Amino acid sequence: MLSIKNLHATINGEEVLHGINLEVKEGEIHAIMGPNGSGKSTLSKIIAGHPAYEVTKGEILYDINMNAVNLTSLRADERAREGIFLAFQYPIEVPGVSNFEFLRTAFNAVATHQGAEELDSFDFQRLIETKLKDLQMDVKFLSRHVNVDFSGGEKKRNEILQMAVLQPRLALLDETDSGLDVDSLQQVAQALNKLKTPENAYVLVTHYHRILEHVVPDHIHILANGRIVHSGDHTLALEIEKNGYEPFLRGIQE
Amino acid sequence: MSEAPMIRLVFLDGHYAAAESTSLEELGLALEPLEGNGLRLSLHKTLDTPLLLLHRSQGASIALSQLQLHLAPGVHATVREHFLPMSVPTGGWQGVTEVVLEERAHCEYLHLQEPIAGTWEHDVSVLQAAHSTWKAQTFLTGAGSHRVDFHMEQNGIHAEATLLGSFLGQGTQSVHISSTAVHAVPETRSRQLVKGVASDHARCSFRGMVHVLPHAKNAFGKMHNHNLLLDPTAEVQTMPCFQIDHDQVVCNHGATVGQLRADELFYLQARGIPRAKSELLLSRAFIEETTADIIQNPEMGPAITAYIDQFFAGRATMTKEATP
Numbered sequence: 001m002l003s004i005k006n007l008h009a010t011i012n013g014e015e016v017l018h019g020i021n022l023e024v025k026e027g028e029i030h031a032i033m034g035p036n037g038s039g040k041s042t043l044s045k046i047i048a049g050h051p052a053y054e055v056t057k058g059e060i061l062y063d064i065n066m067n068a069v070n071l072t073s074l075r076a077d078e079r080a081r082e083g084i085f086l087a088f089q090y091p092i093e094v095p096g097v098s099n100f101e102f103l104r105t106a107f108n109a110v111a112t113h114q115g116a117e118e119l120d121s122f123d124f125q126r127l128i129e130t131k132l133k134d135l136q137m138d139v140k141f142l143s144r145h146v147n148v149d150f151s152g153g154e155k156k157r158n159e160i161l162q163m164a165v166l167q168p169r170l171a172l173l174d175e176t177d178s179g180l181d182v183d184s185l186q187q188v189a190q191a192l193n194k195l196k197t198p199e200n201a202y203v204l205v206t207h208y209h210r211i212l213e214h215v216v217p218d219h220i221h222i223l224a225n226g227r228i229v230h231s232g233d234h235t236l237a238l239e240i241e242k243n244g245y246e247p248f249l250r251g252i253q254e
Numbered sequence: 255m256s257e258a259p260m261i262r263l264v265f266l267d268g269h270y271a272a273a274e275s276t277s278l279e280e281l282g283l284a285l286e287p288l289e290g291n292g293l294r295l296s297l298h299k300t301l302d303t304p305l306l307l308l309h310r311s312q313g314a315s316i317a318l319s320q321l322q323l324h325l326a327p328g329v330h331a332t333v334r335e336h337f338l339p340m341s342v343p344t345g346g347w348q349g350v351t352e353v354v355l356e357e358r359a360h361c362e363y364l365h366l367q368e369p370i371a372g373t374w375e376h377d378v379s380v381l382q383a384a385h386s387t388w389k390a391q392t393f394l395t396g397a398g399s400h401r402v403d404f405h406m407e408q409n410g411i412h413a414e415a416t417l418l419g420s421f422l423g424q425g426t427q428s429v430h431i432s433s434t435a436v437h438a439v440p441e442t443r444s445r446q447l448v449k450g451v452a453s454d455h456a457r458c459s460f461r462g463m464v465h466v467l468p469h470a471k472n473a474f475g476k477m478h479n480h481n482l483l484l485d486p487t488a489e490v491q492t493m494p495c496f497q498i499d500h501d502q503v504v505c506n507h508g509a510t511v512g513q514l515r516a517d518e519l520f521y522l523q524a525r526g527i528p529r530a531k532s533e534l535l536l537s538r539a540f541i542e543e544t545t546a547d548i549i550q551n552p553e554m555g556p557a558i559t560a561y562i563d564q565f566f567a568g569r570a571t572m573t574k575e576a577t578p
Contacts, residue, residue, distance in 0.1 A: 101535070146521075
């Protein structure tokens with residue numbers, strides 16, 4: 001589904017990724033871990049098409065209708081309409097735009113691109129209420145402005161709600177667990193597991209193994225200084241928890 | 255749901271057109287002449303229906319309008335002053351609307367200006383006695399050269415004044431707004447919030463003043479002006495000012511001029527919303543705070559919403575000449 005080859009990228013002229021290689025197949029869950037400032041969130045944003053970053057070398061190939069398309073040729077909104085979803089580490093507030101209007105506009109943009117019909121407000125209301133119920137979220141969420149005065153947990157749940165509505169093929173989950181208490185973490189993990197299908201894939205960026213106990217990855221990659229320095233299976237998380245990143249960073253050049 | 259019928263006073267190039275207006279005699283009202291071209295309408299009891307002051311042009315070389323509304327103690331009135339699209343020849347259009355609120359009078363005032371070609375200048379002032387309230391809302395769509403001054407003077411204790419304003423400047427229009435709140439006595443409150451949007455080569459400015467006089471203890475004055483630039487060639491100047499002559503008051507102000515936030519745009523686009531639609535959603539959200547009430551007006555709302563959408567889509571022309 002996703003094939004990243006020798007990816008180099010810069011921001012403000014400074015190179016932050018130094019040759020990333022990563023293969024993600026349909027149905028897989030990949031976790032990206034690593035020290036602060038290693039480039040984990042950066043990788044997610046670059047795949048999603050954040051305009052602050054420039055890809056200077058390499059490819060991000062994404063399967064669209066059985067063709068490998070280099071994502072660098074697509075804008076952020078085009079990538080999203082092709083099923084790429086970024087759950088933000090710090091979801092921003094958008095005053096004046098209701099959650100309902102935002103979700104409906106996004107849904108219709110993706111749906112029409114994928115050949116489905118737009119939903120009017122009435123039909124979308126019915127759809128969204130089903131999603132809210134599945135996620136045990138209050139319908140009052142819809143009338144609030146996007147993320148305005150939301151608690152940290154509410155913002156993260158709002159990202160999951162958007163994911164439930166848009167049903168992406170590739171979800172980039174950037175520290176979706178950060179700032180969540182034990183109960184909120186379990187709710188988010190349950191929701192992610194519920195949304196997981198054999199046809200979609202997750203790339204989950206995290207510092208901690210606790211979410212990985214609930215959303216069990218097929219592969220874990222350690223990112224350091226803009227490179228993947230080690231990969232392993234789900235047991236790698238416990239190894240990191242026990243020994244830190246240092247054993248994996250020995251001998252790595254800056 | 256349709257709006258209640260209104261009492262219409264129609265003015266052609268500043269002159270009262272009785273034949274096109276509601277019969278005031280039947281309502282027990284009368285327009286009294288003031289010096290010059292002026293007219294005064296005195297309201298001694300609360301109106302059941304809104305009062306509409308409708309301005310049109312018939313192409314006179316110059317248009318002058320002077321109108322005073324006088325609300326007796328305890329009277330409530332809803333007033334809409336509406337300037338239809340017009341082309342004003344060389345002399346321009348100038349007008350003065352003065353509202354006098356006696357004790358405990360209450361006025362809700364909607365000031366609506368549709369696109370005007372030519373020079374257009376309007377002074378709106380309110381003089382407030384004790385315990386009176388003035389709630390004004392203005393929506394301005396620009397003119398060839400456009401100036402409007404709001405002056406709110408609180409001369410009685412516990413008088414309150416609010417101004418919510420929106421202006422949209424496009425093309426080579428100029429829009430200049432000034433707004434002054436004068437706190438002359440203790441325990442008075444004023445709030446001014448004006449939001450402006452400028453595109454193309456529009457030149458816009460906001461000059462705001464909160465003036466607290468020496469005896470106005472515990473005055474509360476708040477003034478904010480926030481502006482959105484949609485094009486690098488558009489210009490907005492904002493000049494909020496305080497003149498405070500008493501120690502024991504609460505006054506605050508804020509002013510910003512900026513563009514749509516890149517992180518907000520990316521957030522919407524990362525959900526598949528095309529850039530143009532993202533800009534429209536965010537721009538509409540920007541002026542939602544100062545237009546929400548107007549948009550919910552069942553008669554004016556659809557036309558205003560359509561105008562706002564077309565403005566932000568870069569095709570701001572009225573779809574129809576709005577006639578109440």
